[in-house]
Amino acid sequence: MADIRRRKFVAVLGGMTVAWPLVTRAQQPVKKIGFLSVSSPGAHAPFVAAFNEGLKEVGFLEGQNLAVEYAWAEGNFDRLATLAAGLIHNRVDVIAAMSGDVSIRAAIKASSTIPVVFISGSDPVQTGLVASLARPAMSPASA
Template sequence: MPLAARAQQKTVPVIGLLSPGPPGAGGPLMDGFRLGLREAGYIEGQNVTIEYHWVEANDRLSAMAADLVGSKVDLILAITDPVALAAKGASSTVPMVFFIGGDPVANGLVASLARPGGNLTGVTLFGDELNPKRLELLSELVPEARAIALLVNPNNPLGGRAPIISSKMQEAARAKGVQLRIVNAASESEIDAAFAALPGQQVRAVIIDTDLFFFGQRQQIAALAARHSVPAIYYRREFVAAGGLISYGPSFATAYQQAGVYAGKVLGGVKPSDLPVLQPAKFELVINAKAAKALGLNVPPTLLATADEVIE
């Protein structure tokens, strides 16, 4: 609809979603966002409109964020760190709620978690902080592993976090008495090559880093882990649903719901600067028993007992 026509017909607030991926990416998770909106008194199609904008190339982020600001939406929902940074660069006045995986203070999005300041707030998963916990879980599942790999994407838009990740993970590995090998992969072929090389490096297990590209390649990664008999731990249950072994991370559905509640509050008149940045409210441990059996692994009863979901 032309912007002028929409401005004349506009009777309900408009949320502009800006997210990476092809149209419809993250669709099921948006159900959680809509649920949060409903809790705040807003129902899509009745008293709020959501316009969906999908970004398939990072070099288009700034332009698309500027276009969204120019369209006079009432609120921007920014998904992922790069999108949130682009949206912040496009406006200092349009209210924004973000959903990211990194540290919003270190990224320069907000002044502090408790007092964001400016025109944006939201939810962060602090995904990188959980890799040491994943290392611990993987060591429990594969106690004979003396070398564990961390698969990272060197082209991650937040590549500057790599030294911090490596330092924390090396410290966690030393504490567990295992060697940690950092393995890079930024394309489908590099993922193939990385898994093929793991046995020759005496690597017995692998941690998949938090990365949107890896998420898009979850079918490939889960299949390669099975083909090369390498136990792997992931950051989202969707990897396990695709045939992966185990995942540990925040509940994305719950976090999206938190973002929806915040969006509703902002539409209701609350300033983003008055809403502290939220952190994960729920973590999920998901185990694929069929994958474990195929790998010849005996899952410790303690892990099974604490799992939120066991896929048979």
């Protein structure tokens, strides 16, 4: 009888050992990225695909350990401030601002504590988006 209980105990312990990595992986904190664009989803589909592929390459998978909240202004520049505020309200960890300086400025103005990541075709120091490239914090001129 003791032999049977020992086998059950070992079997349960073995099952826990196998299941434990799955449980800890499932409990990873989910990071939230806000994706702000003046454009529309259709126009940015290739960029979104590349964005997600890059995140995947460094271990972030949407629906597993990453949530991306997309905010599309659909060409309406006046909506950017409201969309950026919505991303802040939803507690994103970082904002990826796309589609030019207008989106970037809206994201920077929405919060001084949430990092804004962007690509700019112009010199971000010269346009006042950042104070310097050495320490690319928000420029006082962009606030």
